[in-house]
Amino acid sequence: GVIKNIREDIIKMGGEFMFETTLISLATVKDEKGAEKLDYIVVRDNEGEEDEIPCSLLVLATGHSSRDTYEMLSKTNISMQQKAFAIGVRAEHLQSMINENQYNGHPEFLPPADYKLTYNTVKDGVTRGVYSFCMCPGG
Incomplete structure (x- = not known):
């Protein structure tokens, strides 16, 4: 691996x-x-x-x-920097729904569609990105 x-x-x-x-x-x-x-x-x-x-x-x-x-x-006075914090949530979508949405009709003739979810939110003047990871199209 x-x-x-x-x-x-x-x-x-x-x-x-x-x-x-x-x-x-x-x-x-x-x-x-x-x-x-x-x-x-x-x-x-x-x-x-x-x-x-x-x-x-x-x-x-x-x-x-x-x-x-x-x-x-x-x-020991080692220089350190805090890493951004991330939290994961599982969102499951049927592959058929993703294919239909991405291919806009007749997805049965095409391979599993790839996709990602993203969103930017602003709170108190701070913009934060929300994103998907570990996508397994067709899996």
Whole structure:
């Protein structure tokens, strides 16, 4: 699948995935210009073993519930930016209805129609987009 292929590409380029591992801390050092840069991280596996790993670049895929990780990063003055919040709702439409709407007659001779739902709303002067994702035409 797509995710497996992405992971394999990252591994081929020298990346490492550490599942069931907790990031305990990270250490920085000053470079020749006095800027902080990542030196190493400390991780703990699910058996309680801790390991110090040299590291100059770190990508975290923590999910939304890793409050302990965010607190630790905040205390180390790591620059962070809040991501926009998204919520999903399931909307189901019969493929026959989509085909009829998109093809405007005689859809039985055509492949399943593709479509998306979008809407822009304005509240208190702020425009927000509402959009569909994970569309499975014909599925």
